[in-house]
Amino acid sequence: MHLHKFEKIWLVCGIGSLVVFLFIVGYGAFWQGTHPQSHGVTIDPYNIESNEAFKPENLGLTKVDDDKYIVNIAASAFNYDLGKDEEGNAVKTIRIPKGSTVLFQAATKDVVHGFHVAGTNVNMMVEPGYVSSLETVMDNAGTYTIVCNEYCGVGHHMMYATVEVYE
Amino acid sequence: MELAKKDHEQPSVQSLAISKPESRLYMSFISVAFISLLIGGLMGLLQVFIRSGKFTLPAGIDYYQILTVHGVILGLVLTTYFIIGFHFSLMGKTVGISIKQRKTAWVAFWIMVIGTIMTAITILFGEASVLYTFYAPLRAHPAFYIGLALVIIGSWIAGFVNWRQLALWKKAHPDEKSPLLAFMVTVNTVMWFIASLGVAVAVLVQFIPWSLGYAETINVLISRTLFWYFGHPLVYFWLLPAYMAWYAIIPKIIGGKIFSDSLARLSFVLFLFFSIPVGFHHQLTEPGIDPTWKFIQVVLTFMVVIPSLMTAFSMFATFEITGRRKGAKGLFGWFKKLPWKDVRFLAPFIGMLAFIPGGAGGIINASHQMNALIHNTIWVTGHFHLTVATTVMLTFFGISYWLIPYLRGRKLTPNINRLGIIQAIIWTVGMTIMSGAMHIEGLLGAPRRSSYSEYGGGEQVSEWIGYQMAQAIGGTILFIGIVLMVYIFIKLTFFAPKGEEEFPIAEEEVDAQPTPAFFENWKLWIGITVALILAAYTIPFIEIIQTSPPGSVPFDFPIGR
Numbered sequence: 001m002h003l004h005k006f007e008k009i010w011l012v013c014g015i016g017s018l019v020v021f022l023f024i025v026g027y028g029a030f031w032q033g034t035h036p037q038s039h040g041v042t043i044d045p046y047n048i049e050s051n052e053a054f055k056p057e058n059l060g061l062t063k064v065d066d067d068k069y070i071v072n073i074a075a076s077a078f079n080y081d082l083g084k085d086e087e088g089n090a091v092k093t094i095r096i097p098k099g100s101t102v103l104f105q106a107a108t109k110d111v112v113h114g115f116h117v118a119g120t121n122v123n124m125m126v127e128p129g130y131v132s133s134l135e136t137v138m139d140n141a142g143t144y145t146i147v148c149n150e151y152c153g154v155g156h157h158m159m160y161a162t163v164e165v166y167e
Numbered sequence: 168m169e170l171a172k173k174d175h176e177q178p179s180v181q182s183l184a185i186s187k188p189e190s191r192l193y194m195s196f197i198s199v200a201f202i203s204l205l206i207g208g209l210m211g212l213l214q215v216f217i218r219s220g221k222f223t224l225p226a227g228i229d230y231y232q233i234l235t236v237h238g239v240i241l242g243l244v245l246t247t248y249f250i251i252g253f254h255f256s257l258m259g260k261t262v263g264i265s266i267k268q269r270k271t272a273w274v275a276f277w278i279m280v281i282g283t284i285m286t287a288i289t290i291l292f293g294e295a296s297v298l299y300t301f302y303a304p305l306r307a308h309p310a311f312y313i314g315l316a317l318v319i320i321g322s323w324i325a326g327f328v329n330w331r332q333l334a335l336w337k338k339a340h341p342d343e344k345s346p347l348l349a350f351m352v353t354v355n356t357v358m359w360f361i362a363s364l365g366v367a368v369a370v371l372v373q374f375i376p377w378s379l380g381y382a383e384t385i386n387v388l389i390s391r392t393l394f395w396y397f398g399h400p401l402v403y404f405w406l407l408p409a410y411m412a413w414y415a416i417i418p419k420i421i422g423g424k425i426f427s428d429s430l431a432r433l434s435f436v437l438f439l440f441f442s443i444p445v446g447f448h449h450q451l452t453e454p455g456i457d458p459t460w461k462f463i464q465v466v467l468t469f470m471v472v473i474p475s476l477m478t479a480f481s482m483f484a485t486f487e488i489t490g491r492r493k494g495a496k497g498l499f500g501w502f503k504k505l506p507w508k509d510v511r512f513l514a515p516f517i518g519m520l521a522f523i524p525g526g527a528g529g530i531i532n533a534s535h536q537m538n539a540l541i542h543n544t545i546w547v548t549g550h551f552h553l554t555v556a557t558t559v560m561l562t563f564f565g566i567s568y569w570l571i572p573y574l575r576g577r578k579l580t581p582n583i584n585r586l587g588i589i590q591a592i593i594w595t596v597g598m599t600i601m602s603g604a605m606h607i608e609g610l611l612g613a614p615r616r617s618s619y620s621e622y623g624g625g626e627q628v629s630e631w632i633g634y635q636m637a638q639a640i641g642g643t644i645l646f647i648g649i650v651l652m653v654y655i656f657i658k659l660t661f662f663a664p665k666g667e668e669e670f671p672i673a674e675e676e677v678d679a680q681p682t683p684a685f686f687e688n689w690k691l692w693i694g695i696t697v698a699l700i701l702a703a704y705t706i707p708f709i710e711i712i713q714t715s716p717p718g719s720v721p722f723d724f725p726i727g728r
Contacts, residue, residue, distance in 0.1 A: 001429045002680040007480050014476040022466055025535050034536045035458035036451045042716040077725040092623070111722050112302050112387065114543050118612025118627055121539040123452055128304060128387050129716025130454035145625035149543035149614035151298050153305065153725020154229060157620035 037124050037134040045128035048074060048107045053131070059083035061094045069102045075126050076109040078155035080146060093162040098141045105133040114149035117163055125150060138165045182672060183263050185256070190574040192272055193259070194660070196252030197571065199280070200245045200563075201656045207241035208649035210234075215601070215642030218635045220619045229727060230618035231296045238299030239290065244283055246405045246555070247318065249563055251275075251325045253408050254352045256570060258329050260670055261346035262336035268328050275324035282317025285310050296726045298616065300394060301374070303385045306721035306728075309378040316370045319363050326356035337687075344682050347428055348415050348672065354435040355407040357693060361700070362400035362443050369393035377721060384718025388455045388711055395446035396704070399468075403442040405555050407435065409562035412515060413482055416566070418673035420511050423489030425673045426481040429682040434474035434481075436686070439696055441470040444703030448533040452542045455714070460707040461535065467703055468533045475526060482519060510587030511568045511579075511671075517595050518561035525553035528606070543616075546609020549602045557598050561591060564652060569668055571659040578666035579659070586655055593648040601641025608634035 003011075028034045048054040053072045060083030062070045071094060074081040082091040096102060106115045106126045113126040124132040148159035185193075210233045216222040217230055224230065255272060258264060264272070288310070289295040295307035301315075333349050345353075369390050376382040414431040418424055425431065447464035450456055490501020506512045528550040531537050541547060568587055572579050609615070613631040622628045685691070 001433065001683055002427070003430070004427075004484070007430075007477075007484070010480050011473070011476060015473060018469060018472050022469060025465065026462065029458065029462055029535055036461065036536060036539055038454055038456050038458050038461065040455055040457065040710075040714055042455075042714060045717060045719060077722075111304050111719075111725055114614065116543065116612065116614065118614075120612070121536075123539045123542050125450075125453045125543075127391075127454060128719045130388075132454040143626050145612070145622050145627050147612070147614045147617075147622060149617070151231065151302070151305075151616045153722075154231060154296070154727040155725070156231070157614075157617040157622075160620075160622040160625075162623065162625060 037132060039131070039133060041131040041133070042129055043107050043131050045108070048109055051107070051131065053105050054107050056081075056083065060091050061096070067097070067100045069096055069100050071102060071104050073104065073106040073115065073161075074109060075106055075113040075115065075148070075159075077111060077113075077153050078148070078159040080115075080148075080159065080161045082161060093164060095164045095166060096138055098138060098165050098167055101135065101137050103133060103135045105131060107131050111152050112150050113152050113159070114147070116147050116149045118145045118147050120144065123149070138163075141165050141167050182670070183260055185259050185574065185670075189255075189259050189264060189269060190576075192269055192276070193252045193256045194571070194574050195276055196248045196255065197567070197574075198660070199283075200249035200252065201653055203240045203245035203248065204649055205653050207237050207245060208646055210237035210240070212642055212646040215635075215639040218619050219639035220621075220632060220635065221639075229293065229296055231298065231616075231726070232290065232293055234616060235290050235296050235298050236287075239286060242299050242555075243315075243318065246559075247322055248279070250355075250404065250408050251279075251322060253411075253563075253566060253570070254329055254356065255325070256574070256670075257348040257352050257411065258332045260672065261349045262332050264328075264332055265335070268332060272325060272328050275321045275328065277321075278324065279318050279321030282314045282319075282321060285314030285317065287314075289314065294728060296728075300398070302394075303374070303377070303387050303390045304719035304722050305726050306378050306723055307726070308728075309375060312370050312374045312378055316367065316375070319367055319370075322363070323360060326360050329353060329356050344428075344684070345687060347425070347431060348411060350432055350686070351407065351411045351415070351435050353689075354439050354692075355404060355411075357689075357696075358400055358407070358439050358442055359404045361693075361696060362397045362404070365393045365396035366398075369397075384720055386712075386715055386718050388453070388715070389708075391450060391453070392446065392456075392708065392711060395449040396443065397446075398449055399446050400442040402551070402555065403438055403471075405559045407438060409515070409518065409559045410435070410438075410478060412562050412566050413478065413519065415673050416671050417482075417512065417515055418485045418489070419671035420509065420569075421486065421489050421506055422493070423485050423673070424676045425679075426485045426488070428675050428679060429686065430477060430481060432682065432686045434477045436692055437474040437477075438471065439692060440699055441467055441474075443696065444699045445533075447703075447707070448538070451535065451538045455711060457707055457710060460703075460710075464703055465533055465535045467699070469530075472530075508584075508588070510584050510591060511565055513588055514565035514568070514591040515562040517591055518558040518565070521553050521557040521561070521595075521598070525550065525558055528553065541609055543614060544609035545605045545613050545615040548615045549605025549609060552598060552602045552605065557594070557602070561594060564590070564594075567656065567659070569671060571656065572663055572666075572668040573670050575660055575663075576665055576667070577659060577663035578668055580663060583655060583658055583663060586651065590648055590651045590655065593644060593651065597641045597644030597648055599641070601638045601645060604634040604637035604641060608638075 043051050059072050108126045116123040126132045144163045146161040289308045295311035297305045297307045373390050377385045445464050445468040447461045448468045487501045490504035493504045495501035495504045
């Protein structure tokens with residue numbers, strides 16, 4: 001099959017950059033551990049409380065060490081359950097000091113939901129039967145809205161919470 | 168000797184007459200597409216209005232019901248009908264259609280229409296606000312799934328007719344290469360068939376029994392995996408007809424020749440290989456799929472960069488060669504020789520330009536880690552409004568300007584041509600504003616597929632709403648473009664003056680290199696395609712089944728049923 005000389009140059013350069021690009025993506029994923037979240041951890045979708053992390057008392061923010069936190073979230077239409085505060089009111093805002101390492105763990109009680117700390121790469125699908133989890137370092141101070149970004153029904157756009165990263 | 172001479176004089180491009188009954192068939196498909204454009208466009212207009220925060224829907228109509236109509240009618244109905252009508256026109260023109268095949272094609276048309284009406288009624292009654300991706304365990308009324316299955320089955324029948332058309336032609340022309348456009352249509356229908364098997368299995372085996380109550384639960388991850396096995400080739404099924412026009416029709420319109428017949432075929436074959444074993448790049452942020460397999464499918468996804476580079480080179484090589492033949496001087500003089508005032512060229516050309524940022528955005532979307540920043544944000548909506556709603560749609564409009572008058576025995580008048588140019592410009596302006604605003608808002612984290620919400624008044628959200636206002640402005644301009652296009656469609660179909668319009672099919676250069684015979688080896692192409700699919704999907708699919716959690720019962724409440 002005949003290829004024009006210029007086209008050969010064009011394709012060699014194009015395919016060459018593609019190879020470099022894919023190598024960088026692969027290097028990041030396999031050597032630096034930046035794979036997108038997928039741990040294949042399953043959970044009973046009819047009883048997520050059977051998993052220690054999603055018992056009502058363990059929901060929301062837990063400090064596990066200096067600068068280390070876990071946030072457990074039970075998602076359901078149309079709410080993120082982040083546990084209750086001392087007065088027994090539902091927690092809607094989580095406050096984390098800047099620079100902390102945070103492990104987000106989420107599971108759904110009903111349909112598929114999204115979990116996106118808007119403007120960051122903490123972005124997970126939350127599917128029935130699986131635990132979604134992602135560990136990150138909250139490096140930038142600010143107020144972030146957590147939005148459900150997978151359609152889950154008529155109240156989908158009312159499903160949110162807030163994360164405050166303070167100095 | 169005489170016979171040989173006669174053969175030599177045959178034109179290198181098959182150009183058969185299209186009879187009235189054939190035209191009626193092709194026009195029926197295309198007409199459904201334009202009716203869909205108007206309805207789907209109106210839904211889009213309502214969406215951008217609601218998302219601006221200044222309007223609410225009357226009579227308790229739900230935003231997500233309108234969103235479902237918009238997605239189903241534009242993403243599935245408009246595209247499939249236009250493409251099948253275009254496929255049939257190309258096959259009729261290059262290899263011919265028998266009366267029996269035409270009758271079978273009508274069966275395909277009516278099965279699709281019945282399916283479309285069933286689906287439409289279910290959505291309009293609010294029984295299927297599950298969006299066009301119908302992710303389990305949201306449950307729609309069974310009629311929604313059955314209607315969709317009928318649309319797919321109808322489209323298969325249309326594809327089988329296309330294959331039969333080519334097979335019969337090859338029998339009658341044993342030692343000739345198949346016409347380029349017939350080859351391309353066959354690649355696209357083969358890809359469509361293999362890909363839609365996935366969603367057909369999901370709908371027939373999983374969704375229909377489960378929605379009817381015969382199966383108690385559904386395996387959510389398998390249904391999603393089967394959907395995206397289909398969902399990505401679906402977008403190439405939209406794109407390849409545009410490529411057909413770029414490779415084999417645009418050169419004729421600008422007064423040039425096909426750059427390379429074999430290169431065009433090779434790029435289509437590569438699209439067949441690398442369109443299907445790539446669905447995981449839509450599922451990168453899902454918890455149940457092994458990340459190594461995600462990465463393998465990411466690599467396979469990026470292989471389509473190669474035919475895309477080939478296409479870009481071919482297009483601009485054709486433009487330059489043609490311009491120089493017309494006497495262009497200097498490095499870029501050929502650019503001025505292009506027929507800028509011919510809408511049959513201008514509209515698809517803008518589409519090609521839109522594919523540059525569109526493709527670049529696609530690279531970001533499929534990039535394993537980078538995907539997490541934009542997944543399910545409105546960036547993605549901005550992305551496919553550049554690719555399918557600009558690149559593909561403007562090319563389809565460009566095709567309509569000659570195909571409809573050709574089929575209806577009318578003329579594209581200078582007046583309609585001018586309206587078409589205005590339409591293309593309106594579309595470009597509207598889409599630049601709307602898609603641009605969507606891209607930026609998505610980078611800031613705003614979700615797609617969401618009704619207007621202030622999310623409790625967060626700082627970030629106040630920033631988003633300004634961009635939603637811009638989308639309302641862009642969307643309104645686009646709707647004006649849609650109304651104008653539908654007006655042009657009606658004019659070309661019923662009121663343009665009688666006459667003869669050209670069916671432009673480009674020829675090869677007189678001294679073109681012969682196309683290698685292996686391109687006709689369909690068993691090889693399909694064999695490689697299936698092997699790639701099995702390589703990419705077998706192990707992760709078995710893993711998904713083996714580690715499956717309990718299935719999900721149907722949920723009617725969240726969608727308001």
